[in-house]
Amino acid sequence: MSSNSEPVVVIGVAGDSGCGKSTFLRRLTDLFGADWLTVICLDDYHCLDRKQRKVAGVTALNPKANNFDLMYEQIKALKAGKSIEKPIYNHETGMIDPPEPIVPSRIVVIEGLHPFYDERVRELIDFGVYLDLDDAVKIAWKIQRDMAERGHTYEDVVRSIESRRPDFMAYIDPQKQYADVVIQILPTQLIPNDTERRVLRVRLVQKEGRPGFSPAYLFDEGSTISWIPCGRKLTCSYPGIRLFYGPDEYYGHEVSVLEVDGQFEQLEELIYIEQHLSDTSTQYYGEMTELLRKHPEYPGSNNGTGLFQVLVGLKMRAAYHQLVSKEIPIPAAV
Numbered sequence: 321m322s323s324n325s326e327p328v329v330v331i332g333v334a335g336d337s338g339c340g341k342s343t344f345l346r347r348l349t350d351l352f353g354a355d356w357l358t359v360i361c362l363d364d365y366h367c368l369d370r371k372q373r374k375v376a377g378v379t380a381l382n383p384k385a386n387n388f389d390l391m392y393e394q395i396k397a398l399k400a401g402k403s404i405e406k407p408i409y410n411h412e413t414g415m416i417d418p419p420e421p422i423v424p425s426r427i428v429v430i431e432g433l434h435p436f437y438d439e440r441v442r443e444l445i446d447f448g449v450y451l452d453l454d455d456a457v458k459i460a461w462k463i464q465r466d467m468a469e470r471g472h473t474y475e476d477v478v479r480s481i482e483s484r485r486p487d488f489m490a491y492i493d494p495q496k497q498y499a500d501v502v503i504q505i506l507p508t509q510l511i512p513n514d515t516e517r518r519v520l521r522v523r524l525v526q527k528e529g530r531p532g533f534s535p536a537y538l539f540d541e542g543s544t545i546s547w548i549p550c551g552r553k554l555t556c557s558y559p560g561i562r563l564f565y566g567p568d569e570y571y572g573h574e575v576s577v578l579e580v581d582g583q584f585e586q587l588e589e590l591i592y593i594e595q596h597l598s599d600t601s602t603q604y605y606g607e608m609t610e611l612l613r614k615h616p617e618y619p620g621s622n623n624g625t626g627l628f629q630v631l632v633g634l635k636m637r638a639a640y641h642q643l644v645s646k647e648i649p650i651p652a653a654v
């Protein structure tokens with residue numbers, strides 16, 4: 321629990337269902353320790369239950385199905401170190417269950433569909449990440465999970481993604497402009513006409529000029545670099561690995577982009593990549609590689625999704641320390 325004298329830092333993790341939020345949260349828990357984190361799933365602020373949404377003809381992505389006033393009041397209270405009685409949305413029954421008490425830890429993570437949607441909530445967020453999954457990859461991941469674990473057919477998966485698309489584009493996707501970092505997960509460019517989606521191209525879009533956040537870079541800050549590290553120090557089988565770093569513009573903001581296309585054969589060799597990255601906010605040599613090697617079983621540990629999730633976790637830790645140690649006024653996520 322956080323005492324009133326200790327600031328509570330709020331982290332936002334945004335993205336559609338099935339885009340890897342749970343995996344990212346597991347990495348954050350490994351980094352900070354469970355005692356440091358209070359995770360709030362924003363699905364709990366659905367104000368219409370499944371039946372009511374059906375009657376009203378709205379999806380859970382529609383703001384009308386969510387209580388942003390309550391979300392704002394409760395996140396504000398948590399940030400002030402106060403306990404709340406949080407509602408619970410029950411995904412098994414599709415109903416809203418009786419509320420549960422929540423006591424904030426030092427870091428409150430709000431994760432789900434709408435962390436940056438409401439301006440008041442957005443301004444409470446100290447560091448925000450948006451997980452931006454390309455549709456082709458989203459279908460591949462959902463098929464893998466929903467067909468294997470939930471008994472859905474290929475057509476069910478595609479239909480469900482299609483039916484959510486209009487509301488996704490209207491209410492979820494635009495939030496990425498407010499994130500400090502966006503992890504874009506795209507099909508590889510290393511395999512022509514790839515349909516398997518096992519090899520991924522992952523881009524880390526990092527906003528420049530945010531207090532408490534300095535983007536990581538490859539070799540030389542501010543330059544544009546394409547690097548194929550396959551050689552004596554890194555084992556690469558087909559289709560190889562390509563890294564890229566360079567400046568860009570994103571929704572009118574200056575950003576720097578780090579990119580990894582391809583996958584790593586041997587996790588321990590990641591140290592070679594880590595050596596060439598700067599401003600990673602590690603606390604000791606090799607920390608990134610060590611964190612990835614700890615959980616090779618997490619999906620994406622052998623590609624840019626895992627690498628950048630770990631890197632973003634390290635950036636969140638650095639932002640936390642900066643905010644707390646300097647007691648600087650907490651800036652908005654915009």
Ligand SMILES: Nc1ncnc2c1ncn2[C@@H]1O[C@H](COP(=O)(O)OP(=O)(O)OP(=O)(O)O)[C@@H](O)[C@H]1O
Pocket residue numbers: 335336337338339340341342343344461462464465619620621625626
């Ligand atoms: N980096 C990755 N590489 C490959 N597959 C992945 C990766 N991350 C997630 N997946 C796949 O996507 C599925 C959904 O991931 P996860 O549960 O982390 O997403 P989520 O956003 O929390 O989903 P939900 O909100 O529906 O619970 C996983 O079961 C896994 O199959």
Ligand SMILES: O=C(CO)[C@H](O)[C@H](O)COP(=O)(O)O
Pocket residue numbers: 336337363370380410411412414432433
């Ligand atoms: O997008 C979602 C969560 O991220 C869900 O679709 C939403 O919360 C509604 O849940 P359910 O389908 O269980 O009624």
